[in-house]
Amino acid sequence: MKIAHINWIALPTSGGDAVHIDALVAELRRLGATTEVLAGTRSAADARYVEALALASPPRDEQRALNELVAAAEGFDVVQIHNPQFHRPAMIKRLVDRLLDQPRPPKVIHNMHAMSDDEEGWDVLRHRGLPIIAHSSYIADEVRRRIPRAEVHELFLSLTLTRREYAFPPGSGALILQPTRLSKWKGSAISLQAVLDLLDAGREDFTFYHAGSEQLIWPTGLDEALLARAAPWQRRGRIHFIHYSVEQSWDAIQQADFVLHPTSDSGSHGEPFSLTTAQAIMLGKPVIATDSGNLPILLGGYGPKQIIPTKNVDALRDAIALWLDRGVPAPTEADRALGESLRQRFLRSARDHISLYERLQGSRAPEGPQRTS
Structure with missing residues (x-):
C-alpha cells in the first residue's frame, strides 16, 4: 500500500x-x-x-x-x-x-x-x-x-517511544516544566505570570522551565513587557526557555516534579489532544492543566492532577503553590494502568x-x- x-x-x-x-x-x-x-x-x-x-x-x-x-x-x-x-x-x-x-x-x-x-x-x-x-x-x-x-x-x-537523554540547564528546588510549544495559545503567558508572581513574592523553591522555545514559523504572541519582567529571573537561573527533540521529551518530562499544560482557550479552540499530557500520564507525573478541550477528558481517570479554569493566573499560581507546599501526589496502580493503556494505544x-x-x-x-x- x-x-x-x-x-x-x-x-x-x-x-x-x-x-x-x-x-x-x-x-x-x-x-x-x-x-x-x-x-x-x-x-x-x-x-x-x-x-x-x-x-x-x-x-x-x-x-x-x-x-x-x-x-x-x-x-x-x-x-x-x-x-x-x-x-x-x-x-x-x-x-x-x-x-x-x-x-x-x-x-x-x-x-x-x-x-x-x-x-x-x-x-x-x-x-x-x-x-x-x-x-x-x-x-x-x-x-x-x-x-x-x-x-x-x-x-x-x-x-x-524512542528515548534520548536530556540535560536541563542548572536550577534548584522543584523542577516545574511546561512541555508545550512556547506560545500565547498554549498558555505560556498565563504560566509566566503565575511563576513570576511567586518569584516576585520571594518564593524561590522552584525553577521553571518552558520547552518549545525554537519557533520556526509561528510567533509566540507573548507581550514584550511580560518577557522583560521575566528577563531578570532568567539571568538568575530561575526561569529557562529551553528546546529539545521529541525523543528527548520523555527524559525531560521524567525529570520534572510536575508539569503544566495551561492551554488558554476553550470551545472549538481548545486543546485538541495533548501528546505531552499523555506522556506525563504514562510517566506518572503530576499535571496542572486547564479545562480546555480534550485536557479534562484525557486526565479524567488520572489521580495526580489539578484542573483549573482557562486564562486564570491566580488559579494556576495557587495550584503551583499547593504542590510546592504539600508535595506532589504519587501515582497509584490505577494511574499506572491508565498510563499503560495509553502506551498500548x-x-x-x-x-x-x-x-x-x-x-x-x-x-x-x-x-x-x-x-x-
Whole structure:
C-alpha cells in the first residue's frame, strides 16, 4: 500500500501534527507500507517540500504550485490531508477535485488535528463528503455536530517511544516544566505570570522551565513587557526557555516534579489532544492543566492532577503553590494502568491506520470495534 501524507509543516517545525505524522510514517514503513510526506517545510528531516503547502508565503503561481502538488500525490493508494481546514481552503478544494477526478483516484481522507470556528474551513471538510479522521472524542463529537452525515473515524495519535537523554540547564528546588510549544495559545503567558508572581513574592523553591522555545514559523504572541519582567529571573537561573527533540521529551518530562499544560482557550479552540499530557500520564507525573478541550477528558481517570479554569493566573499560581507546599501526589496502580493503556494505544496507532485504509478501500472487513458514523 502506498500512502501520501499532505501537511503544512514537518519536523523540525514544532507541532503535534508534525510529531504524529513523523512517528506514524516511521511505523507504517516498518509494517511494509510505502509512505511519503508532502509538506511546506524546506528543512524537513523526512518530507518532500512542496511550494503549495509553504506557510511562510503563498505560492507565486498558485496554479503551477497546485499542479506540482497533484503530480507529487499521483500513484498513491491513499492521500491523507492533514488540517485541510486551516489554510488556503479554495486550493484544498481544487486539490481534492483534481485527485478524485483522476482515472484511478486514490482514497482521499481528511485528518483533523484541531478545530476552528471559521466556517470556510468547515466547508472544506464538507466538500465531496470525504471520510474524516479525528484523534479525540472532543474533536469527533464536534465534527458530528457540525457535519451530521460525516463519516468520522476516531484513531489514536502516533508518538515515538524512542528515548534520548536530556540535560536541563542548572536550577534548584522543584523542577516545574511546561512541555508545550512556547506560545500565547498554549498558555505560556498565563504560566509566566503565575511563576513570576511567586518569584516576585520571594518564593524561590522552584525553577521553571518552558520547552518549545525554537519557533520556526509561528510567533509566540507573548507581550514584550511580560518577557522583560521575566528577563531578570532568567539571568538568575530561575526561569529557562529551553528546546529539545521529541525523543528527548520523555527524559525531560521524567525529570520534572510536575508539569503544566495551561492551554488558554476553550470551545472549538481548545486543546485538541495533548501528546505531552499523555506522556506525563504514562510517566506518572503530576499535571496542572486547564479545562480546555480534550485536557479534562484525557486526565479524567488520572489521580495526580489539578484542573483549573482557562486564562486564570491566580488559579494556576495557587495550584503551583499547593504542590510546592504539600508535595506532589504519587501515582497509584490505577494511574499506572491508565498510563499503560495509553502506551498500548500509541503502539497500535499505525496498525489501526492501516486497518482503516484497507477498510476504506474495501479490501477486507474491519478488525475489531471502530467508532464510526
